[in-house]
Amino acid sequence: MACGRIAIRRYSANVTAKIGLEIHVQLKTQSKLFSAASVAKQYSSGSNQNVALFDLGTPGTLPTVNKKCIELALKTSRLLNATVANECRFDRKHYFYPDMPTGYQITQHELPIAKNGYLDYYVREADDYKRRANIIQVQLEMDSGKLIHDKNQDLVDLNRAGVGLVEIVTDPCFNSSKEASTFVENLRWTLMENEISDCLMHLGELRVDANVSVSSEDAKGNVIELKNINSFNDVRIALDYEINRQKNILKKGGTVEAETRSVVDGKTVSSREKGESHDYRFLPEPNIPRIAIEKEWLYEIDLNLNKPLYLHYINNVGLSVAHTFDMLYDKGLKDFVDEFLKFVEVNDKVKLLLEEFPVIIQQFEGTFPPKKEVIPIYAELTKYLVEDEITRLTFIELVKFYVNDQSISVKEKICQDDLWRIREVDQINKVVDIIVNDANREHLIKAKAGKPKFFNRLRNQIVTVTRKRIKIVDAETALRMRLDQIRE
Structure with missing residues (x-):
């Protein structure tokens, strides 16, 4: 067959x-x-x-x-x-x-x-x-x-x-x-x-x-x-x-x-x-x-057509699609963004901060949306951060302060507490030298070898001793250069 x-x-x-x-x-x-x-x-x-x-x-x-x-x-x-x-x-x-x-x-x-x-x-x-x-x-x-x-x-x-x-x-x-x-x-x-x-x-x-x-x-x-x-x-x-x-x-x-x-x-x-x-x-x-x-x-119909708001926030302001629609569902968030944008020009850093503000403020038990009179303060803080005049960690600390106290202007507060960002390489290197010289040699060798636990500990000490006035990326760059000088 x-x-x-x-x-x-x-x-x-x-x-x-x-x-x-x-x-x-x-x-x-x-x-x-x-x-x-x-x-x-x-x-x-x-x-x-x-x-x-x-x-x-x-x-x-x-x-x-x-x-x-x-x-x-x-x-x-x-x-x-x-x-x-x-x-x-x-x-x-x-x-x-x-x-x-x-x-x-x-x-x-x-x-x-x-x-x-x-x-x-x-x-x-x-x-x-x-x-x-x-x-x-x-x-x-x-x-x-x-x-x-x-x-x-x-x-x-x-x-x-x-x-x-x-x-x-x-x-x-x-x-x-x-x-x-x-x-x-x-x-x-x-x-x-x-x-x-x-x-x-x-x-x-x-x-x-x-x-x-x-x-x-x-x-x-x-x-x-x-x-x-x-x-x-x-x-x-x-x-x-x-x-x-x-x-x-x-x-x-x-x-x-x-x-x-x-x-x-x-x-x-x-x-x-x-x-x-x-x-x-x-x-x-x-x-x-x-x-x-x-x-x-x-x-007559054409005279009464409105472009939807989401097009404005996506195309003109440059917000993400997710943030735009989340904002449209939340009137308080939308009112905050609209008021905030009266004081700040939008760039990538600002867009990111707009998404983070509700979390940062509520983290410090502040109400969101904040009172209208506080928004210019947050906008001024944002300008200083975007222009690299203060670090992100300082920015967060200042937001925490202004959640409950608006009695002092932003610039006055920064000057009074000496919170301006440390930019000078020599000044950063001096701080790094102090931290490295006081550190355990075995820990330094491990940090040089790329062990995150030991490297991060040294970096955090640098940031802490300067009261968060050094950017993390600056601290890491200076620390790596200093560790490269250490002989094993």
């Missing part, structure tokens, strides 16, 4: 992940997209209190378009550098779910409000970098209600049904969870600072769906859709889990099946097979005419 060849599917270690995002943002309006029911009260009211007859799918009721929603969607489109359509159209997306009483969602499919945009975003890394995310389209749609799952029953709250959403769809242009999550963070601040949405993720005002595929040189993966992720941390965790899951399937020679998965406790679990667009039976919405978008309307 002839033996046939067995085909062995090889796994390539070179795998790439492609991630595309669909981001649903609740618009900041008083009423819903197609009815007069209140949006503002949806959190403070009881269940099913802010529901119009149209939201219930009552026969005979008709949608009335909320102009404010159109304006906010246009604003979003301009901020995302997208091409706004001359006219847009609403469509019906048919599916059955208990939180959608009409049996269809009014959305935009063929003629969305805008297409082909981009947003440059900054990624938090040790070495920050900028990337560009391509936006496929921006569309308006109505939100669904909310299902509440109890032990013995499923409850439906329709307060959210019909609330206006803008959906932002990206290309699969993200290669990692870090890029995807920081893009969402950049986008969130852009929208919030332009009053498009409050973007309260814990309340579902910004929800992320992710389309993930992993491919190797030998195998191309299918797209997996992850639904309703509502925090930056969950975006990172869920994407990392899903990417690793798909890698493991490919590694074993398997096939990643296209499906929709939910995120539960940081893991993704199978929810249902991924549907195709024809499954939704998209049809033009017959009760809403096409909406013409005039140039004059766009001109």
Whole structure:
């Protein structure tokens, strides 16, 4: 009997992940997209209190378009550098779910409000970098209600049904969870600072769906859709889990099946097979005419666009991405930085100190942010440090002093206590000679041989005897030169 060849599917270690995002943002309006029911009260009211007859799918009721929603969607489109359509159209997306009483969602499919945009975003890394995310389209749609799952029953709250959403769809242009999550963070601040949405993720005002595929040189993966992720941390965790899951399937020679998965406790679990667009039976919405978008309307929109603050701090001030966003989440820290920068020109040393100040001040039981009148003092201390007039150790001691006492000016305090940095090489060498001459010879030999314990002990003695007025690097340089003169 002839033996046939067995085909062995090889796994390539070179795998790439492609991630595309669909981001649903609740618009900041008083009423819903197609009815007069209140949006503002949806959190403070009881269940099913802010529901119009149209939201219930009552026969005979008709949608009335909320102009404010159109304006906010246009604003979003301009901020995302997208091409706004001359006219847009609403469509019906048919599916059955208990939180959608009409049996269809009014959305935009063929003629969305805008297409082909981009947003440059900054990624938090040790070495920050900028990337560009391509936006496929921006569309308006109505939100669904909310299902509440109890032990013995499923409850439906329709307060959210019909609330206006803008959906932002990206290309699969993200290669990692870090890029995807920081893009969402950049986008969130852009929208919030332009009053498009409050973007309260814990309340579902910004929800992320992710389309993930992993491919190797030998195998191309299918797209997996992850639904309703509502925090930056969950975006990172869920994407990392899903990417690793798909890698493991490919590694074993398997096939990643296209499906929709939910995120539960940081893991993704199978929810249902991924549907195709024809499954939704998209049809033009017959009760809403096409909406013409005039140039004059766009001109008014453009007059009210604001560049987000994070661009100022990253591009103009030069702060790191991580420090910038940490600061934006902390108003006290932001107010401190803004006031501090009135007195100091920014350079690399200043940027580093801005990140360290909260830790240094709180280390000495000082409150942060400090009182406004103390900030010029800290700024003056920073100038002396940056100009090498005082050492870093002296700087920290002076911060400690000024946490509790602002009765004396900085220059007066430095002069009074003779805290100016020792620069003269001869003076430094004299101190080094004193320390070396008093040291144990065996310890000197070990220090010369590069034993850190013994070298650092000598260096610290030099710094201490000068009351921290010698820079550590100067002390180390002088000490090494002196140790080289010692014969073993």
